Amino acid sequence: MRHLVFVKRAMWSFLFLLLIAGCDDGEQALPPPSAEFEASERNIHIWDVVKFNMIPGDNEVDAEWRFEGGTPDHSDVTEPEVLYKIPGEYGVKLTVRNEAGETTIEQQRYIVVNEYDNQYGVLTDPRDEQTYKVTVIAGQYIMAQNLNFDDGKAVHYDNDPDHGEVYGRLYTWEMAVDACPPDWRLPTRSEYAMIREYLGGEYTAGGKMKLPGTDHWEEPNEWATNSSGFSAPGSGGYMPGHLEFYSLGESATYWTKTETIYGNAWSMALMTKNGRMAIQNTTDKSQWFSVRCIKD
Structure with missing residues (x-):
């Protein structure tokens, strides 16, 4: 009798161990993550x-x-x-x-x-049927020529219409914010900053945005390659009663949509003497500068 009890206990112990082993095997069989x-x-x-x-x-x-x-x-x-x-x-x-x-x-x-291949598209301004080349820089569709829209106030450099085809017109900031064709607008400061970073940073981006040579810039036109397709000429500026028209071929300044806390506006500037692309916050809104429009 004692022998039978011992056998039964041994069998139950064996079965219990098998159960534990089975559970252990189950845990070990958990599949690895996929x-x-x-x-x-x-x-x-x-x-x-x-x-x-x-x-x-x-x-x-x-x-x-x-x-x-x-x-x-x-x-x-x-x-x-x-x-x-x-x-x-x-x-x-x-x-x-x-x-x-x-x-x-x-x-x-x-x-x-x-890379973007800088192939040009064409924008036709429905207000006056003027056409502009358009390129893509940093994922943004942007005009590759200066705006030449006559809003009744914008001026050509030296009031000479012959300058319009290459240099476009000059606008105050208040005029510039409303000057772009439908579905287009002024770039923001941040959008020009994105373009600058895309083109390699402040001290090299400017050369990649300027038309090369000295047809539309004065010497030395440093680092100008226009590899971005932006095709900036040295369009100068206008300050009535002070410098009047100034810096044709020496600089090009473009308005941004962004105002400063001091009542000025941000602008983007290129110069003949270096390859810099400056983004500045000290631009008086009453000055007259160039406009490029970005697709809204």
């Missing part, structure tokens, strides 16, 4: 934003992204948005984790970032 990802676009231009989407498996996971060449260059959200500023081919790496461990998925050369 995930896939996709991008809203893979072949893009500089300054485009790509949205990434993680497609998780059955298990809840934590995500860690790495974006080569992107801004930001890392993220821990499920659907990050990434800005690419520099041409090239860039990889994406995703690591997912859960209690069972982690899995890393890496795609080399996953995002291809291209």
Whole structure:
């Protein structure tokens, strides 16, 4: 009898151990995390934003992204948005984790970032049927010629209409904010700053925006290549009662839409003596400068 009891106890102990072992095996059999990802676009231009989407498996996971060449260059959200500023081919790496461990998925050369080719389109102003070249810089459609719209007050340099075709007209700030064609407007300070960063920074961007040579600039016209397609001539300025018309071929100043807290307006300026693209906040609104319009 004692022997039978012992056998029964041994059997129950064995079954209990098998049950525990089975549970342990079940925990060990928990599958490692898995995930896939996709991008809203893979072949893009500089300054485009790509949205990434993680497609998780059955298990809840934590995500860690790495974006080569992107801004930001890392993220821990499920659907990050990434800005690419520099041409090239860039990889994406995703690591997912859960209690069972982690899995890393890496795609080399996953995002291809291209330069803009600066091919010109054409804008026809419906108010007077004048046409203007349009280019794309930093993802923005912007006029590649100075505005020449006659609002009844804007002037040509030296009041000479022959200057209009190349240099356009000069406007005060109050006139400039209403001067652009329908669906176009003055660029903001931030938009010109974005263009400047795209073109390499303050001290090199200006040369990439100026027409080269000395047909429309005085010497030395430093660093002028017009590689951006902006095609700025040295259009000068106008200050009635003071300097009158001044600096033709020496400088070009463009209004922005942005006002300062001091009652002035921000402007963007280029000069013949260097390759700088200056963005300045000391411009009196009563001065007369050039206008470029950006697509709204």
